[in-house]
Amino acid sequence: MIERATRYTKDVQDFLERVHHATNIEILEHMQKTYADVSVTTVHRITSRLVERGKLALAPAAKGNAMRFDINVEPHDHFLCSNCDMLRDTDIASEIRPLLEDSIGDGCEISGNLVVTGLCKKCNKELKNETNHH
Numbered sequence: 001m002i003e004r005a006t007r008y009t010k011d012v013q014d015f016l017e018r019v020h021h022a023t024n025i026e027i028l029e030h031m032q033k034t035y036a037d038v039s040v041t042t043v044h045r046i047t048s049r050l051v052e053r054g055k056l057a058l059a060p061a062a063k064g065n066a067m068r069f070d071i072n073v074e075p076h077d078h079f080l081c082s083n084c085d086m087l088r089d090t091d092i093a094s095e096i097r098p099l100l101e102d103s104i105g106d107g108c109e110i111s112g113n114l115v116v117t118g119l120c121k122k123c124n125k126e127l128k129n130e131t132n133h134h
């Protein structure tokens with residue numbers, strides 16, 4: 001039993017190394033390709049434990065407010081596609097933060113990580129094509 005749990009945990013970590021961010025449901029769908037009997041409870045237990053051990057961080061939530069995990073545990077900013085929910089690691093240059101604070105005004109100070117939303121390359125292209133066709 002211990003051996004299987006270890007294998008599952010390794011599989012979750014390998015999957016996240018590849019995709020960088022994923023929800024429990026996305027992890028479950030991936031796991032079930034190899035282990036048909038894996039349940040969402042098992043995945044939930046594995047990801048919770050990895051977060052506790054500092055092996056996974058919490059990324060900005062996915063659509064429907066689903067918890068999303070991040071293999072990159074260092075503080076970083078994100079780009080979020082508002083169409084397909086794709087999340088991409090980015091680091092907004094420290095020179096930009098004072099500019100943002102200036103435009104926000106009133107002495108407000110930015111703290112923590114930033115999430116910039118927009119359209120990813122794929123969605124941008126798809127939406128443009130759609131407009132051309134109609």
Ligand SMILES: [Zn+2]
Binds near residue numbers: 122124
């Ligand atoms: Zn997109």
Ligand SMILES: [Zn+2]
Binds near residue numbers: 021059071088089
């Ligand atoms: Zn990230």
